[in-house]
Amino acid sequence: MAGAKEIRAQIKSIQNTKKITKAMEMVAASKMRKAQDRMAATKPYAQKMRSVIGHVANSHPEYKHPFLQEREVKRVGFITVSTDRGLCGGLNVNLFRKLVAELRAQDAKGVEIDHCVIGNKGQGFVQRLGGNIVSSITHMGDAPRLEEMIGTIKVMLDAFYEGKIDALYLAGNEFVNSMTQQPEVIQLLPVQPIEESETAHHWDYIYEPEAKDVLDGLMMRYIESQVYQAVVENVACEMSARMVAMKAASDNAGELIGELQLVYNKARQAAITQELSEIVAGAAAV
Amino acid sequence: MAMTMHVDIVSAEEEIFSGTATFLVAPAQMGEVGIAPRHTPLLSPLKPGEVKVTSQDGEEQFVFVSGGMLEVQPHVVTILADTAVRAKDLDEASAIQAKERAEDALKDKASEVDYAKAQAELAEAVAQLHTIQKMKKRMGGGS
Numbered sequence: 001m002a003g004a005k006e007i008r009a010q011i012k013s014i015q016n017t018k019k020i021t022k023a024m025e026m027v028a029a030s031k032m033r034k035a036q037d038r039m040a041a042t043k044p045y046a047q048k049m050r051s052v053i054g055h056v057a058n059s060h061p062e063y064k065h066p067f068l069q070e071r072e073v074k075r076v077g078f079i080t081v082s083t084d085r086g087l088c089g090g091l092n093v094n095l096f097r098k099l100v101a102e103l104r105a106q107d108a109k110g111v112e113i114d115h116c117v118i119g120n121k122g123q124g125f126v127q128r129l130g131g132n133i134v135s136s137i138t139h140m141g142d143a144p145r146l147e148e149m150i151g152t153i154k155v156m157l158d159a160f161y162e163g164k165i166d167a168l169y170l171a172g173n174e175f176v177n178s179m180t181q182q183p184e185v186i187q188l189l190p191v192q193p194i195e196e197s198e199t200a201h202h203w204d205y206i207y208e209p210e211a212k213d214v215l216d217g218l219m220m221r222y223i224e225s226q227v228y229q230a231v232v233e234n235v236a237c238e239m240s241a242r243m244v245a246m247k248a249a250s251d252n253a254g255e256l257i258g259e260l261q262l263v264y265n266k267a268r269q270a271a272i273t274q275e276l277s278e279i280v281a282g283a284a285a286v
Numbered sequence: 287m288a289m290t291m292h293v294d295i296v297s298a299e300e301e302i303f304s305g306t307a308t309f310l311v312a313p314a315q316m317g318e319v320g321i322a323p324r325h326t327p328l329l330s331p332l333k334p335g336e337v338k339v340t341s342q343d344g345e346e347q348f349v350f351v352s353g354g355m356l357e358v359q360p361h362v363v364t365i366l367a368d369t370a371v372r373a374k375d376l377d378e379a380s381a382i383q384a385k386e387r388a389e390d391a392l393k394d395k396a397s398e399v400d401y402a403k404a405q406a407e408l409a410e411a412v413a414q415l416h417t418i419q420k421m422k423k424r425m426g427g428g429s
Contacts, residue, residue: 213331
């Protein structure tokens with residue numbers, strides 16, 4: 001049995017660790033709330049955008065935007081949204097596992113892959129994987145701004161325009177609730193046909209200056225808003241995953257301290273007993 | 287009662303304005319447009335500028351947009367505002383930056399390890415420099 005002093009030192013060190021994990025838990029909890037608000041704020045834009053595009057795509061047959069056209073797939077792009085920092089449980093690991101499964105499936109079809117990574121962890125992972133990273137952005141903080149991502153996304157959109165890639169996927173975490181995050185891979189391009197509810201009467205917009213220009217701008221913003229939403233959602237996921245992970249760590253630390261305390265008390269008791277018996281034995285010898 | 291329409295101004299990051307209005311002026315690409323209720327459906331890009339919303343009681347409200355999209359339906363007007371000023375060459379520049387970042391990341395494969403190594407080397411060099419300076423001083427004092 002280790003000496004009482006060593007055990008005391010160990011308890012102290014675990015207590016310090018617990019303080020840190022506890023603090024991280026609380027920070028993550030408060031950041032999560034903000035991230036969730038931000039996530040909710042992005043919803044109306046994406047919804048509006050979707051309904052407008054749905055309408056335009058259905059009501060405007062004479063100009064078909066390249067983003068809406070299916071073509072033979074030889075090379076695809078993947079936008080991977082991950083966190084910048086670790087200590088958030090299995091969030092990134094789960095996402096990467098899903099991503100690898102998806103990449104394998106593409107690989108089996110003989111399709112080549114270009115990567116666009118958002119977040120430090122994703123960049124590191126794709127690099128180790130030996131993937132071809134064509135654009136990246138990291139360290140956007142807890143309040144990412146669309147402005148910062150425009151260039152990163154544009155690289156992929158340009159590649160699609162030029163025919164370098166024939167499909168674009170987005171891999172990120174879906175925020176189900178604060179305890180559950182679901183990794184998912186969705187197809188961004190070509191845009192999946194959006195169904196329209198009211199097909200009864202046909203009407204069309206007046207386009208200024210021209211349908212083509214308007215649609216180009218609209219499509220670009222649509223994809224950007226999708227990616228932005230994924231990034232904001234990922235921040236919310238990161239915070240809630242970190243909160244859960246840190247809570248587990250704090251609980252574990254508490255348990256460990258309890259157990260060590262018991263051992264410490266026993267050791268202390270044993271030392272006192274031994275000392276006593278030594279004194280008694282000494283007295284008896286005299 | 288005057289006819290009204292619903293106006294939503296949203297950006298990718300937040301909802302900026304939502305309410306009813308009797309008239310709206312927006313800086314469309316081809317020139318300023320005024321939209322009254324029951325306007326025919328219209329879709330147009332916006333230039334950076336001010337959107338003026340006149341509410342039911344005649345109050346005027348101004349919202350600055352740095353570009354975006356204007357969608358008009360007879361009783362609903364939606365402005366999808368940009369969060370930043372967009373210009374083709376600006377976008378181009380940031381795309382090039384994104385590419386460069388990716389290339390940089392690929393170039394130094396073990397960047398974090400290298401960073402630690404470089405730091406250690408730097409510390410060593412600084413220590414050497416210190417010693418050399420000290421020695422120089424001592425030699426200077428001696429002669």
